[in-house]
Amino acid sequence: MARRKYKGIDHLSSVDRVVVALMVVVPTLLVLWLVWLPAVGSVLLSFTNWDGIGPISSAKVIGLKNYHDVVTIYPPFWPAVQHNLIWLGVLFLVATPFGLFLAVLLDRELRGSRVYQTAIYLPVVLSLALVGFIWQLIYSRDQGLINQVTGGTIDWYGDQRYNLWAALLAASWRHVGYIMLLYLAGLKGVDPTLREAAKVDGANERTTFFRVVFPVMAPINAIVLVVTVIESLRAFDLVWVINKGRNGLELISTLVTSNIVGEASRIGFGSAMATMMLLISSVFVAIYLRYTFKEQR
Amino acid sequence: MTRPTSEAEYLASLVPASVRGVSRRTLLRGALGAGTLLAAPSLLAACGGGGSTSTGGKATGTVTIGSNQSDAVPKAAIQAVMDAFQKANSGLTTKINTIDHNSFQENINNYLQGSPDDVWMWFSGYRMRFFASKGLAGDVSDVWKDLAGMSDALKKASTGDDGKQYFVPSTYYPWAMFYRKSVFEKFGYTEPKTLDEFKTLGTQMKKDGLVPIAFGDKDGWPAMGTFDQLNLRVNGYQFHVDLMAGKEAWNGDKVKKVFDTWAGLLDLHQPDALGRTWQEAAQTLQQKKAGTYLLGSFVAQQFSKGAEQDDLTFFNFPEIDSTIGADAIEAPIDGYMMAKRPKNEAGAKKLLGYVGSADAQNIVVKADPSVIATNDKADQASYTALQKKSVEFVSQAKSIAQFMDRDTRPDFASTVMIPAIQSFLKNPKDIDGLVNSIENQKKSIFSS
Structure with missing residues (x-):
């Protein structure tokens, strides 16, 4: 059959129209069902005292009581917020710049740069739960590498003075690789003529990077910012495998989980915290979307 | 201030006063229900298991057991009991799903509302009555009818707020x-x-x-x-x-x-x-x-x-x-409960009757000498020194939480x-x- 030139939707055969319709409707339904229904469901549940057993109709609407209880009388909540902020701070101020630094180094085509790239990116392939186990071998109080070498007796994962930082080191180890890869892709995309022009104008390496290359990578920066914020909000697996987010490792996500999925089953109460997380991350997602749409226009 | 002289008296003291109050109140309420229950056992059995036979009939097929005994010693004990059960009941096989002890507890709500095993291991006390009152546990009152060697106090400790039994005790430990x-x-x-x-x-x-x-x-x-x-x-x-x-x-x-x-x-x-x-x-x-x-x-x-x-x-x-x-x-009691809608109800009840028996408990306490049997008829002569001491210890206690x-x-x-x-x-x-x-x-x- 000879190919005809496409002249708009009216020109499509009825089969094509069905296909197009399906391609639009099926993903929409999937998104509604898998993303929006649970999200809206959590928000609605957060106003009830549902215990997760039996029909939802048995739940009582109790207004904002869950939210009020979370912020006033639930002791792990504020430490959890604080830990999430520390998590964000460390990822943003230490891990992300370090990832950028590694990307810049690797972008210079040094010998064996592929090997370094692979080595640094490798942890990203591992799940955070696995990262937790790997570092357990290093941190363990009685058998761990650190204590074996130094002869110390610090319980890195158990002692609440250290465990947050120990966990952050493990999380950063993984985060650095991720950021490195994002920036490496960004750096490859920077037009080399820009650098040459800067060189001709007599700018040194440093000035070229901060004044020319970095601003050009603005879209990548926005992605990295959002990725970092979201990573720190959804930090969960690592601390969960360490000690279920108790004893100095409280995070909002672990509190949500221990309230909802545990034997406790305080679905409403946990949903209230989940809703707070949703709101915080929505702010950053909204900023990001606004930014990208502005770019495209 | 009298001390209980028998194990039965000890076990009577297991039930907290608050519960006794509740059960007295709800027993009256439950009496009506219990009456109809006794009057129409065949009816109940008919709506109980889809296609499975009632307790009286011959039980065949596979019974699945959700076990939270993930530590090596008790795990082997459960295995030994199930092996003995299979030997004694040709035509019935058992399948044990062992789940990590803490994970089992943490996921219990989802587990019970999903497709739980026919029989699962659990604890007495508020935790048992809670699931019974939420309709997530099967009524095992008929198993209790044939259960010999269990004191009235144990029966009370296995009874839900509605006056029916939902639990078959196996062992306890101080x-x-x-x-x-x-x-x-x-x-x-x-x-x-x-x-x-x-x-x-x-x-x-x-x-x-x-x-x-x-x-x-x-x-x-x-x-x-x-x-x-x-x-x-x-x-x-x-x-x-x-x-x-x-x-x-x-x-x-x-x-x-x-x-x-x-x-x-x-x-x-x-x-x-x-x-x-x-x-x-x-x-x-x-x-x-x-x-x-x-x-x-x-x-x-x-x-x-x-x-x-x-x-x-x-x-x-x-x-x-x-x-x-x-x-x-x-001295907490551990035991077994039945799913609300077990796939093999007849087999599950048969198994529950077995785990409550002295024979089965003799195997458990021998394989895991850190616990003691709840059945009066269990063989105490072969107990280790520690088990004997545990029995004496609980029988001397005035009240037990x-x-x-x-x-x-x-x-x-x-x-x-x-x-x-x-x-x-x-x-x-x-x-x-x-x-x-x-x-x-x-x-x-x-x-x-």
Whole structure:
């Protein structure tokens, strides 16, 4: 059959129209069902005292009581917020710049740069739960590498003075690789003529990077910012495998989980915290979307 | 102040007064239901299992068992029981799904609302009645009709709020201060009767290079045992029951005194407890690095059978207040429950009847000598010294509690008490702030 030139939707055969319709409707339904229904469901549940057993109709609407209880009388909540902020701070101020630094180094085509790239990116392939186990071998109080070498007796994962930082080191180890890869892709995309022009104008390496290359990578920066914020909000697996987010490792996500999925089953109460997380991350997602749409226009 | 003379009397005291009150009230209500239940057993059986035969019929096929006994010793014990069951019932096979003990507990709601195994292992107390009242457990009253050797008290402890039975007891174990005889002999220690004596002993143990009390609370629940023991000694059994039922204030002087007493004992506890599991703590006792360890008798699982377990013994948690005494102890019951809609109801009931029997319990207590059988007819002659001592210990106790997380609401125990006790262990100074925080959360949870 000879190919005809496409002249708009009216020109499509009825089969094509069905296909197009399906391609639009099926993903929409999937998104509604898998993303929006649970999200809206959590928000609605957060106003009830549902215990997760039996029909939802048995739940009582109790207004904002869950939210009020979370912020006033639930002791792990504020430490959890604080830990999430520390998590964000460390990822943003230490891990992300370090990832950028590694990307810049690797972008210079040094010998064996592929090997370094692979080595640094490798942890990203591992799940955070696995990262937790790997570092357990290093941190363990009685058998761990650190204590074996130094002869110390610090319980890195158990002692609440250290465990947050120990966990952050493990999380950063993984985060650095991720950021490195994002920036490496960004750096490859920077037009080399820009650098040459800067060189001709007599700018040194440093000035070229901060004044020319970095601003050009603005879209990548926005992605990295959002990725970092979201990573720190959804930090969960690592601390969960360490000690279920108790004893100095409280995070909002672990509190949500221990309230909802545990034997406790305080679905409403946990949903209230989940809703707070949703709101915080929505702010950053909204900023990001606004930014990208502005770019495209 | 009479002591129970028989095991039955002991078990009668297992049921907290609050429950007895409830069951009396609900029994009246449940009597109507129970009447119709007896009148129409065939009807019930008909709607019970889809296509499966009623209990009277011949049970065949596979019965699945959800087991939370993931530690090596009890796991082997369950396997031995199921093997014996298969041997005795040709045509019936069993399939054990072992799930990590803590994960099983944490996922119990989803597990029971999903497609649970026909029979699953669980605990008596509030935790059993909770699932029964939520309609997530199957009625096993017909199993109880043929169950010989179970006292009325055990039946009561297996009864839900509606007066029907939902639980078949298997074993139980006491909580006490465990120690190695050889260590006490070597240093010439004697069992302390009062807290002051115990403190003196602890100081001496420190001088001798021992950790006075081994301690591990990584999982959050072992320290509840310490709280319970102190509470039973400082305030007595009835206060424990009322406190767990949410009737007493956590920020009153009585609870404060418990924490105060505990704070005074903390320097005798093994440090860094929050990063240590109970198994690791038990090993410090096993390796003779610790003098005593407050735990349930399942601590014996960390000791090899034979001479090493014979070396293990215990004393009652010392008296703190002479007006309260030391005759209240904790001895939780473990057992089996049936799914609401088991795939093989006839087989499941047959299995439940078997696990409650003396034959099955003889196998369990032999394979895992850290627990004792609930069935009166179980063979006590072949008990180890530790098991014999456990039986004697519980029969001498005047009142018996289950355990904090079995006597109170699961949401309160896991989301309030675990973090609260852990934060006390981190910062034992701010007791006022702690108890007020617990009380505020308790009010919110118990009112919902």
